[in-house]
Amino acid sequence: MPRRSYEAIRKQIEKLEAQARKLEEAAEQKKKQAVAQVVALMKKLGVTLEDMAGARPRRTRAAKAGAKKRAAKKGAARKPVAPKYRNAKTGDTWSGRGRTPRWLAALEAQGKSREDYRV
Numbered sequence: 251m252p253r254r255s256y257e258a259i260r261k262q263i264e265k266l267e268a269q270a271r272k273l274e275e276a277a278e279q280k281k282k283q284a285v286a287q288v289v290a291l292m293k294k295l296g297v298t299l300e301d302m303a304g305a306r307p308r309r310t311r312a313a314k315a316g317a318k319k320r321a322a323k324k325g326a327a328r329k330p331v332a333p334k335y336r337n338a339k340t341g342d343t344w345s346g347r348g349r350t351p352r353w354l355a356a357l358e359a360q361g362k363s364r365e366d367y368r369v
Contacts, residue, residue: 335367343369 292298309317333343335354342353350358358364 333369335364336369337367 254302292302331345331347334346335344337344337353337357340353342351342352354364354367357367
């Protein structure tokens, strides 16, 4: 594979930087157009900035759930939960939260009751 010269790489960088500037300018132009459309619509309908400040969008159920998850991640680490189920032969345990572990699912598939392994 031929090695590129420093000048060739430099030219490629300049070309890419020029493309990036064009993309940024296009995005800025779209943003200005969107703002102009919103302002025109607000004038047409007689909506003021004070009206907008008072209006709060409704949060969907999914957005509320996501906010709760983010808040939980920011908070203190979860405390460990005491095990509710234990396999006496192997010593494996399960807190009863989350997916059923394979060892317990296999035992249940054999016809055994989950309650037989309750701590």
